Amino acid sequence: MKNGFIIKLLLIIILSIWLLIAGFVLYIYKELPDIKELKQYKPNLISRVYSEEGELIGEYYVERRIAVPLDKVPPIVIKAFLAAEDARFFEHHGMDIRGIIRATIKNILAGSYVQGGSTITQQLARSLFLSQEKTIGRKFKELVLAYIIDNRFSKQEILQLYLNHIYLGNGAYGVEMASQDYFGKSVRQLNIAEAALIAGLPKAPSTYxxxxxxxxxxxxRDYVLSRMLELGFITEEEYRKAINTPLPKENKRIKNLQYNSHLTEYIKQNLIAKYGEEKVYKGGLTIFTSINAAFQRRAYEALDRGLRELDKRQGFRGPIDNFSNDSDKKEAFIKNGPQNIDDLRLNEYYKAVVEDVNIKQKKYLLKLGIFSVSLPFSNMQWAATKKPVETLLKTGDIVYVKILSIGKNNELIASLEQEPLVEGALLSIDPNTGYIKAMIGGRDFIKSQFNRAVQAKRQPGSAFKPFIYGAALERGYTPVSIIIDEPISYDLGFREWTPKNFDGKYYGPTTLRHALAKSRNVVTIKLLESIGTQNAIDFAKRAGIESKLEPNLALALGASDVTLFEMVNAYTTFAAMGKKFEPQIVLKVVDSSGNTMEETTPKSEQTISPAVCYVLTSMAKSVIEEGTAMRAKALGRPVAGKTGTTNNYVDAWFLGYTPNLVTGVWVGFDQPKPLGTLETGARAALPIWLDYTMYAESFYPPVDFIAPEGVTFIPVDAKTGLLASPYSKATKQEVFISGTEPKEAFDPLIHLKKEEYLKLDIDYDEDKKYEPGW
Known part of the structure; x- marks a missing residue:
């Protein structure tokens, strides 16, 4: 009787426990998400942007993932994950009781957490459907979900989902993205050591x-390798070789470098306008562009160098900070600095703290992380304009330095630097296609996402003058047409406007070629007045200027705001001999299934006659040969262009072109203010253009512009521009639009009596008898 009662009681207790468990499981089951969506599971995929050479230059994503089929994942990678996370994956049903017990024992024996008990299926369930909270309820849900998933999906399907979904650190989701990030290669190319390193990451991606x-x-990694050896996945020899393999030292994935950020943001905004944010951020698009990655890098470096040089010419602004009275701050600063020599890069910029000055050895001693830095006085002379170099810095000062060399004992030699406040932009277009080859919208995308190559509207100054001269050529003017450079004044009603040349001088009779080369303001204003502002505006619009242009004579001086994008596009029309291209950067877009969504080809229309553009280009070549941009002669090949400087040196421009490339540079402050005395387009912008163009042009043959039909070359008197005669002391070949050639030959008895020739400073023999009428 007593035994029967006890048995009944035990049965009731056991039944109650099972009912409670069943009720709890039923409750949990009802709260579980519907895993049917796994059948149609489409992970968020990364969209990637490529240069014309196939180099990765940008990414758009919510999660950085590239999905890969399981049959493209090498067996050694799968084995590495099984060894690290779930050796009995093919034996259990989503949960592994033996594995949990084994992991618990190993963790106790190791005295630390070395092995987890969650199966791959549990990790997948947690990652896809559950939060990361550590509660009993969540753990039960995870176990039930893992069991359901294991019963509804094959092991291969689970593995494929897991290997594509799991987070592996460094912003990478899935084994393919992680392989590219850590090793710069596809998962298909991983060796044993590399597979083991990636397989060890899911447990704690940041920690490992x-x-x-x-x-x-x-x-x-070595623990994973030992597990692989223990499980018979690799041999002893393979194990020994793998553990001696060095770790990757730098991130192999595309670094979101400043030189690409404005560019890829510009591309992204255009793509979103077409396809929407969902497609761009999650759709796994492949975007092929016209950008040359090498040109892009050089463009950024050239702009950075040029802005730093300009900034240095304005003087040293002093140290960033000083920690002399705060030892804790100084100690933390040093501790947070580089601690490994591999962390340092030559010609990179770092913050360092001044420790001492050695007058005898003529150098400052600084600290950069754990490393000693020598800053020779000779490497900071640019800063010593107001006081001696040895008194510029004091102990505790924080300054920027550039690492110039690393010595045998890891002693660093540096130069003094400072972060430029001035900004700039560069845009480069192929005039044969209209394809954009490089775009730099500013120095630092993190500080400012404003794309100055596209968005900034600024006065172009004299860089606008070619549009005036081009319009004049359409109306019968020629390179040798003469306009008197003399004082002029206009009554504006509320004040007198008396424009002057840059140097304040006047030069009398001046040919248009010489006026453009020397950027004569007065001649250009008089020329604009002669042809009419609306004709000049019409010409500029046909070239590619889209901004509103004010119809007044100040247009001759570039007083209307335009963008660098417009200016480069318009100069591209000159280089393309009157063909106006639609600038393009995205050449092809492919979706995640390999379907082409769009593909572009060059688009252009003839808006200006080739003859006008050729003659205008010939005149713009004189800007380089004898005018304001003579520094560009260093390019060593045919080039045309124009400098631009606005009042008080607020904006500096240079636009230059060859038959291969059209490139423009703008330099200025975002909030307009003077760059500094004599910081002209030739001084502030042209060196940046030259730095970039000398590199980019080295990839092209040195070709000249080809003369189109409709132009004529004839010898003219070098001084007057009249047809050459026996009286000409010097002659030169001049180009004309056919039909506009001079009709008279130079005759000193006739032409030296005319005002426009009288002041041309022509030498002739007064005693010589001339035949009149030549």
């Missing part, structure tokens, strides 16, 4: 990152 914690990363 080879970039953040190389020591822990190696220990974790």
């Amino acid at each position: 990152s080879p970039f953040n914690n190389p020591g822990r990363a190696r220990k974790r």
Whole structure:
């Protein structure tokens, strides 16, 4: 009787427990998400932007992931993950009781958490459907979900989902993205050591990152390798070789470098306008562009160098900070600095703290992380304009330095630097296609996302003058047409406007070629007045200027705001001999299934006659040969262009072109203010253009512009521009639009009596008898 009662009681208790468990499981089950959506699971995919050479230059994503089929994942990678996370994956049903017990024992024996008990299926369930909270309820849901998933999906399907979905640190989701990030290669190319490192990451991606914690990363990788050996996945020899493999030292994925950021943001905005944010950020698009990645890098470097040089010419602004009275700050600053020599890069910029000055050895001693830095006085002379170099800095000062060399004992030699406040932009277009080859919208995208190559509207100054001269050529003027450079004044009603040349001088009779080369303001204003402002505006619009242009004579001086994009586009029309291209940057877009969504080809229309553009280009070549842009002669090949400087040196421009490339540079402050005395387009912008163009043009043959039909070359008197005669002391070949050639030959008895020739400073023999009428 008593035994029967006890048995009944035990049965009731057991039944109650099972009912409670069943009720709890039923409750949990009802709260579980519907896993049917796994059948149609489409992970968020990364969209990638490529240069014309196939180099990755940008990414758009919510999660950085590239999906890869399981049959493209090498067996060694799968084995590495099984060894690290779930050796009995093919044996259990989503949960592994034996594995949990084994992991618990190993963790106790190790005295630390070395192995987890969650199966791959549990990790997938948690990652896809559950939060990361550590509660019993969440763990039960995870176990139930893992069991359901294991019963509804094959092991291969689970593995494919897991290997594409799992987070592996460094912003990478899935094994393909992680392979490219850590090793710069596809998952298909991973070796044993590389597979083991990636397989060790799911447990704690940041903790075991080879970039953040190389020591822990190696220990974790070697543990995975030992498990692979233990399970018979690799041989002893393979194990020994793998553990001696060095870790990756730098992030192999596309670094979101400043030189690409404005560019890829510009591309992104155009794509979103066409396809929407969902498609761009999650659709796994492949975007092929016209950008030359090497040109893009050089363009950024050239702009950075040029702005730094300009900034230095304005003087040293002093140290960033001083920690002399705060030892804790100084100690933290040093501790947070580089601690490994591999962290340092030559010609990179760093913040360092001044420790002492050695007058005898003529150098400052600084600290950069754990490294000693020598800053020779000779490497900071630019800053010593107001006081001696040895008194510029004091102990505790924080300054920017550039690492110039690394000595045998890791002693660093540096130069003094400072972060430029001035901004700039560069845009380069192929005039044969209208394809954009490089676009730099500013120095630092993190500080400002404003794209100055596209968005900034500024006065172009004299860089606008070619549009005036081009319009004049259409109306019968020629390179040798003469306009008197003399004082002029206009009554504006509320004040007198008395424009002057840059140097304040006047030069009398001046040919249009010489006026453009020397950027004569007075001649250009008089020329604009002669042809009419509306004709000049019409010409500029046909070339590619879209901004509103004010119809007044100040247009001759570039007083209407335009963008660098417009200016380069318009100069491209000159280089293309009157063909106006639609500038393009995205050449092809492919969706995640490989379908082409769009593909572009060059688009152009003839808006200006080739003859006008050729003669105008010939005149613009004189700007380089004898005018304001003579520094560009260093290019060593045919080039045309124009400098531009606005009042008080607020904006500096240079636009130059060859048959291969049209490139424009703008330099200025975002909030307009003077760049500095004599910071003209020739001084502030042209060197940046030259730095970039000398590199870019080295990839092209040195060709000249080809003369189109409708132009004529004839010898003219070098001084007057009249047809050459026996009286001409010097002659030169001049180009004309056919039908506009001079009709008279130079005759000193006739032409030296005319005002426009009288002041041309022509030498002739007064005693010589001339035949009149020549």
